[in-house]
Amino acid sequence: MSTPSTRIAVAMSGGVDSSVAAALLVEQGYDVVGLSMQLYDQRQADQTFGSCCTLDDLYDARRVAHAIGFPHYILNLERQFQETVVANFVNEYAAGRTPIPCTHCNTDVKFATLLDRARGFGAEQVATGHYARLDRGDGSWRLRRSADPEKDQSYFLFGLTQEQLARARFPLGDMCKTDVRSHARRIGLGVAEKPDSQEICFVPDGDHAAFVARRRPDSTESGPIVDEQGRTLGSHGGVHRFTIGQRKGLGLSAAIPLYVTQISMDNRSVTVGPRQALERSTLTASDVNWIAGPAPSGPVRACVQIRHRHTAAPATVRPLDSGRAEVSFDTPQSAITPGQAAVFYDGDAVLGGGWID
Numbered sequence: 001m002s003t004p005s006t007r008i009a010v011a012m013s014g015g016v017d018s019s020v021a022a023a024l025l026v027e028q029g030y031d032v033v034g035l036s037m038q039l040y041d042q043r044q045a046d047q048t049f050g051s052c053c054t055l056d057d058l059y060d061a062r063r064v065a066h067a068i069g070f071p072h073y074i075l076n077l078e079r080q081f082q083e084t085v086v087a088n089f090v091n092e093y094a095a096g097r098t099p100i101p102c103t104h105c106n107t108d109v110k111f112a113t114l115l116d117r118a119r120g121f122g123a124e125q126v127a128t129g130h131y132a133r134l135d136r137g138d139g140s141w142r143l144r145r146s147a148d149p150e151k152d153q154s155y156f157l158f159g160l161t162q163e164q165l166a167r168a169r170f171p172l173g174d175m176c177k178t179d180v181r182s183h184a185r186r187i188g189l190g191v192a193e194k195p196d197s198q199e200i201c202f203v204p205d206g207d208h209a210a211f212v213a214r215r216r217p218d219s220t221e222s223g224p225i226v227d228e229q230g231r232t233l234g235s236h237g238g239v240h241r242f243t244i245g246q247r248k249g250l251g252l253s254a255a256i257p258l259y260v261t262q263i264s265m266d267n268r269s270v271t272v273g274p275r276q277a278l279e280r281s282t283l284t285a286s287d288v289n290w291i292a293g294p295a296p297s298g299p300v301r302a303c304v305q306i307r308h309r310h311t312a313a314p315a316t317v318r319p320l321d322s323g324r325a326e327v328s329f330d331t332p333q334s335a336i337t338p339g340q341a342a343v344f345y346d347g348d349a350v351l352g353g354g355w356i357d
Helices: 015-026 055-068 078-094 101-119 161-166 177-186 209-214
Strands: 009-012 033-037 072-076 125-129 130-135 140-145 221-228 232-238 259-264 267-271 279-289 300-306 313-320 324-334 341-345 349-356
Touching: 009 101, 015 033, 015 055, 015 125, 015 259, 033 055, 055 072, 101 125, 101 161, 101 209, 101 259, 125 349, 140 161, 140 279, 279 341, 324 341, 324 349
Parallel strands: 009 033, 009 125, 033 072, 221 267
Antiparallel strands: 130 140, 140 349, 221 232, 259 267, 279 324, 279 349, 300 313, 300 341, 313 324, 341 349
8 A cells, every 4th residue: 555654644533543553654664644633612611522522632642643753733624524424413313314423524524624634744645543444456445344343343434435445544454452452551652541432522411312402493393103003102302302223212101112113204203113113124225335346237245234233134235326226135124224324245345335215
């Protein structure tokens, strides 16, 4: 990909993963520059943000860069982040869908805006602390799962283009998380024991429904909660409070556990039913990105992953017009959720993916 002395920009979040990614590249002889993204107004002291992308994280990134010995800069990407990631998050929940902000952040900010900014620092490549692997096959770049199956993040990267992959680096792809922390301890990084972020960085207190309601007051419009036969069981205070497969917070009393099986924007209804009602054999996906190359001319076999912690299941993927695809699973899958990603794999290689309708 590159040779030592080549300048590489490292996207630094202040966590142990991006810190070790930068350290590894320095150890390999690369000319590293650290770039951290300021994604929201850090002066809003009356708000409590999540455990990611905070002012403390930016300071941690700077301290790591100083300790290792490479320059570090903070880039103000608030506007891009608000207009793409946050706006999508709010609008998707208001439409009864369940978004994945990390995927949009990777595609629309880190590997779009950040790649362009990196050139201003003389870097043609951007490295991140993602657990994923890259290699070259049949004339194109292949995105593959990481060596650590528990930490694999290739699912969140399906939207990248060949041009972006050609300029991307994932130094942790062949490592396990325990090895990453061990390496951080060995070289004396203060973030070695820093816990992983488990939250959406821009949502105060993890309350996504309240966040959406503030941005989109119309999302709180009430509607009926109905059973599979259409009988009204109760009412709700906004579809943004629900996701497919949800069991808690329904405000219903029933003889059996009930789960959200469908959200309809036609009458703002939320349908609930027994667990088996969550099973579906097909889905359609929009805005499909065939990351490995051109869209196939006909159906292809793949293992399809429908959420981050889902085990990819065997299926047939049929390309459709207008950048869409139909996925037919060999066996029914539970809680296929609009707004989540369906990512297609051939072994450990990503073929492509799209957004579930």
